[in-house]
Amino acid sequence: MSELETIDNMISITIDGTEFKAKEGEYILNAARANNVFIPAICYLTRCSPTLACRICLVEADGKQVYACNAKVKDGMNITVDTPNILEERRAIMEVYDVNHPLQCGVCDKSGECELQNYTLHLGVDSQSYMIPDTKRETANWSSVLHYDAGLCIVCERCTTVCKDMIGDAAIKTVKRGGEALDKGFKDSMPKDAYSMWNKLQKSIIAPSNGTGETNCSDCGECAAVCPVGALVSRDFVYSSNAWDLKRVPAVSAHSSDGFQIYYEVKPTSIEDRTEKIYRVTNEWNYVSLDGSARFAYDFQNTTATKDEKAFNSAIEAFKKADTIRFNSMITNEEALMLQTLKEKMGVKLYNPEVKAFQTFLNYYEASSGNSLWTTDTDSIMKKSDFVISIGSALRNDSPGMKYAFNNVQKLNKGAGLYFHPVGDTLIPTFGKNIESFNHKVGLEELALYLVLDLFADKDKLPEDVKSYIDSFKKSEKQTIQEKLVKTVKEMVLNEESGEEEEVSKKVTEMVEKEVTVTVNTLVDILGGDSSKFDATFEKMMKKKESFVMMLGEDLYYHNKAENIAKLVALVEATCNIDIVMTPPKSNALGVALICELDDEQSGYTIGYNENGDFRLSALGNGDIDMPAMNQQEGTLTSMNKRVLPTNAAVDYNGYELNDLMKELIDAPELTIDWTQKLPTDRGFKSVAFDDLPNSFENDGTDNRGYILETSNVDTELPKVEKCDESSVLDGEIAYRCNPARQFNDFTDKSHEIFEPFALYASKDKAESLGEKVEVIFDNGTITLDVIADEKMTGDIVKVADFKALEGVYDLFGGSRYKTVTLRKV
Amino acid sequence: MSLEQFKNRNVGVQSYKTLDVGTPPKTGMEKFTQVVKRSVKGELFVGLGVVMKRMLEALFKNDMHTVKYPFEKMPISPRYRAIHEMLRLLESGNYRCIGCGLCEKICISNCISMETRYDENQRKEVSEYTINFGRCIFCGYCAEVCPELAIVHGQRYETASEQRAGFSLFEDMLTPIDQLNLQQEFDGFGAVSPNADDNIKQTPLAY
The missing domain is CATH 3.30.70.3270 (Alpha-Beta Plaits)
Structure with a gap:
């Protein structure tokens, strides 16, 4: 991808007399940012569409004043950042922003990192020339995490832009403020852009877009992250610390598999207690957008841990007699390698129900496609893809990174999307105009892939049997359609001037019923679509599309035809021009899948690491021996983007680590991070020491964190795929193992800013019919759960959360993600 | 800037001015004369006179020139930096x-x-x-x-x-x-x- 861009699309521009290279079609502002040239800008976000609210990025390009955020670079363009006229505009704009802005920097949370402060100083605003009576603007809490102080808001619309273009919730919008009208005199006396910016500013304010006082969103907090002033702040953080007192610890989001870059911001807990506490999580919001778990689930550390020698000795005993170690994906690569080494040296079984299915699926995929891993990642999807297909993942819940990419493609790349999932979701279709969402029956994921083959495959490359199988779904049908027919009718009209009759021809449209033979793609109907409309819709969707990508989710790994699905995926990759990306289920699932040889089941004496077991290692503080939580240890995590990312310890830990046990049991190095270099190079890891791993972004957004896994590619023959076995379709009452949006594991649940309960989630109608509490009866057990209505769900399938390891939801579901169950009101 | 002044390492002689304090006595006789002159010059009694005057003022005019610290304290400048x-x-x-x-x-x-x-x-x-x-x-x-x-x-x-x-x-x-x-x-x-x-x-x- 990058090679293409560097060779073909680079043009040269001149900014303030210096020549720079820029990508063709890029905005001037982005080109300047990529080349370390500073152009002031408040409202523009690198990966979102230009808002044109602040107008401060005004520059002169080839003698014409343009906004750097929405004017594209041209070859040989000559750009001047500051001209006397532009400086005058900018100063006037900053003065306007300062009109009636409360002088409460002293208490404001943003003070010290406030862009209004910065630009006011940068542009040397030391006096005020404009005035207007202020409007009373109320402070409000928008949700359990968002606090909005309208008085401080400068309506740059960064929050609404990021919510719409990146997050996809579009939960906030600008509404009328009801402010005074500007004095007409200003129109002539002040610079033009400053006046129109003020005019707009004076009329608007931000509010939840559903008309109520509460945002109905995924509570990711990205709006608060991008807010340049102190208007939007997390409710928990309000007035609790000054920005400059916090120390930033670079880390990786521990919960989802996205590997989001984060900073834990720490300072001493209180005057009496000088141990450090995490006050908030921030991110490089121009390059990465966080989900709610990454931003708000940060205080899951194990605080009570001590070096308990008795527990340590019994842990050693337990390890010596252990038959199985059961763990989940909340584990670093280094720890996974320790467990794998333990397996090799001591012959224990490694059991990980979260990752096993994914690992098996990866193996199937590698065998049939020749690729050791999937071929693209979310960053390049957002950069270039314009058609996204998502199969087998509850996008809103499973994978925030994929959801953002799916949405961003619709908004910024004028994209289109196909969404296949048994559980209906009302949010996904709102991402863009060109989204078709298929709510198919559970078990028909293979057919979804066949439909993809039908729509996108180069038919010459497809094997004959596949082609005929696909064709078997096409049926010729006679349909009566209404057709517009334009007839020319000739009439004799009397010409009044001449008094003679003339022949005049008139056009008349008539609706004529006509019988035609059309090919109906019944595949579309089987998958829950409408074949009569689909052809036209699809044709519209395909207009001007060049780069296609398919996102695969957890449902496919747990499918009982996973092997055939993996083959179909390989076939799609081989015959269609579609890149593949997979969502590892949770946290470090990919790392575990690459490092550990997992066993199918547990047996005998089991050690549970953050899981059930006869002896329990726990970072939650409730086990037989304490372990450090993810924010208390150094190590690397492997993300969905195939990156090995370093994370650092933010909070103190006083107990034993897994490596201490390893030192006693096997030949282990001094520190946990000494294992980083030993990560298996045959699985794509590199032999790099932990301290040598970089952890930063380039100014143009290039991700430099850690390293990318080496992937291999072997030429393989086209895989032999089977037909879809429709007997595996589930009917009746179905439960789906799926967490609410900000919950991933026990650690998110432990965090005090995550409120989603462990419950059964159902669509509004379904929840009403179920009542408050139900007993969910599986083949091998039951679980009693509260019922919660999820307004964005539709259909009858219910979601059962699995984030509490001790509840054993994975065991109830067995090897699948969907189960027919009996729901009984309690 | 020239590095000349850094290269001159005869610290202490460059820019000092000596005060004219006269010449100290050298011989034993000169030292003896200085002691006698200072002792009997009468300056001693000037000081004693001042003390006597203040004492009389305190005794008979109730005009105290000391404060009873720590019961009394002198006013201090607003620019003083205390607790x-x-x-x-x-x-x-x-x-x-x-x-x-x-x-x-x-x-x-x-x-x-x-x-x-x-x-x-x-x-x-x-x-x-x-x-x-x-x-x-x-x-x-x-x-x-x-x-x-x-x-x-x-x-x-x-x-x-x-x-x-x-x-x-x-x-x-x-x-x-x-x-x-x-x-x-x-x-x-x-x-x-x-x-x-x-x-x-x-x-x-x-x-």
Whole structure:
């Protein structure tokens, strides 16, 4: 991808007399940012569409004043950042922003990192020339995490832009403020852009877009992250610390598999207690957008841990007699390698129900496609893809990174999307105009892939049997359609001037019923679509599309035809021009899948690491021996983007680590991070020491964190795929193992800013019919759960959360993600 | 800049001027004469005379020239930097501190700590505040940086204590509410200068 861009699309521009290279079609502002040239800008976000609210990025390009955020670079363009006229505009704009802005920097949370402060100083605003009576603007809490102080808001619309273009919730919008009208005199006396910016500013304010006082969103907090002033702040953080007192610890989001870059911001807990506490999580919001778990689930550390020698000795005993170690994906690569080494040296079984299915699926995929891993990642999807297909993942819940990419493609790349999932979701279709969402029956994921083959495959490359199988779904049908027919009718009209009759021809449209033979793609109907409309819709969707990508989710790994699905995926990759990306289920699932040889089941004496077991290692503080939580240890995590990312310890830990046990049991190095270099190079890891791993972004957004896994590619023959076995379709009452949006594991649940309960989630109608509490009866057990209505769900399938390891939801579901169950009101 | 002056390493002779203090006595006789001259010149009695005069004034005119420390103390300059005080707003009695944290930030001996929170009235409240006087060097930066004239240096200069590290909490330094009428405006570090109004350009107001 990058090679293409560097060779073909680079043009040269001149900014303030210096020549720079820029990508063709890029905005001037982005080109300047990529080349370390500073152009002031408040409202523009690198990966979102230009808002044109602040107008401060005004520059002169080839003698014409343009906004750097929405004017594209041209070859040989000559750009001047500051001209006397532009400086005058900018100063006037900053003065306007300062009109009636409360002088409460002293208490404001943003003070010290406030862009209004910065630009006011940068542009040397030391006096005020404009005035207007202020409007009373109320402070409000928008949700359990968002606090909005309208008085401080400068309506740059960064929050609404990021919510719409990146997050996809579009939960906030600008509404009328009801402010005074500007004095007409200003129109002539002040610079033009400053006046129109003020005019707009004076009329608007931000509010939840559903008309109520509460945002109905995924509570990711990205709006608060991008807010340049102190208007939007997390409710928990309000007035609790000054920005400059916090120390930033670079880390990786521990919960989802996205590997989001984060900073834990720490300072001493209180005057009496000088141990450090995490006050908030921030991110490089121009390059990465966080989900709610990454931003708000940060205080899951194990605080009570001590070096308990008795527990340590019994842990050693337990390890010596252990038959199985059961763990989940909340584990670093280094720890996974320790467990794998333990397996090799001591012959224990490694059991990980979260990752096993994914690992098996990866193996199937590698065998049939020749690729050791999937071929693209979310960053390049957002950069270039314009058609996204998502199969087998509850996008809103499973994978925030994929959801953002799916949405961003619709908004910024004028994209289109196909969404296949048994559980209906009302949010996904709102991402863009060109989204078709298929709510198919559970078990028909293979057919979804066949439909993809039908729509996108180069038919010459497809094997004959596949082609005929696909064709078997096409049926010729006679349909009566209404057709517009334009007839020319000739009439004799009397010409009044001449008094003679003339022949005049008139056009008349008539609706004529006509019988035609059309090919109906019944595949579309089987998958829950409408074949009569689909052809036209699809044709519209395909207009001007060049780069296609398919996102695969957890449902496919747990499918009982996973092997055939993996083959179909390989076939799609081989015959269609579609890149593949997979969502590892949770946290470090990919790392575990690459490092550990997992066993199918547990047996005998089991050690549970953050899981059930006869002896329990726990970072939650409730086990037989304490372990450090993810924010208390150094190590690397492997993300969905195939990156090995370093994370650092933010909070103190006083107990034993897994490596201490390893030192006693096997030949282990001094520190946990000494294992980083030993990560298996045959699985794509590199032999790099932990301290040598970089952890930063380039100014143009290039991700430099850690390293990318080496992937291999072997030429393989086209895989032999089977037909879809429709007997595996589930009917009746179905439960789906799926967490609410900000919950991933026990650690998110432990965090005090995550409120989603462990419950059964159902669509509004379904929840009403179920009542408050139900007993969910599986083949091998039951679980009693509260019922919660999820307004964005539709259909009858219910979601059962699995984030509490001790509840054993994975065991109830067995090897699948969907189960027919009996729901009984309690 | 030339490096010449750095290369001359005869430290101590370059730019000193010696005072004319005469020549010290050398021989034994010269030394003896100096002692006698100084002893019997009569300057001794000038001093004794002054003491006698003050004593008589104190005895008969009740005009004391000493204070009975520690029961009495001399007034000190407002610019003197002693133990901090936290002032209140004269009208409402609320404390002036807004919890901005600038004193904490500027403190060069890092002895100020504070905790703030979002209170019920949607305001920033200082829930804990402390100064470690074992570390404080009384530089006055905190008073100078304070935007509200809330933290100031008071008049309590006795800082001797049983242990080196003495802490003061917010309440210890705060003007007692019943003595609000006695609270003095602070003229020292950070106080508004008499001509402050002349130095600023007023912001226009629309109402």
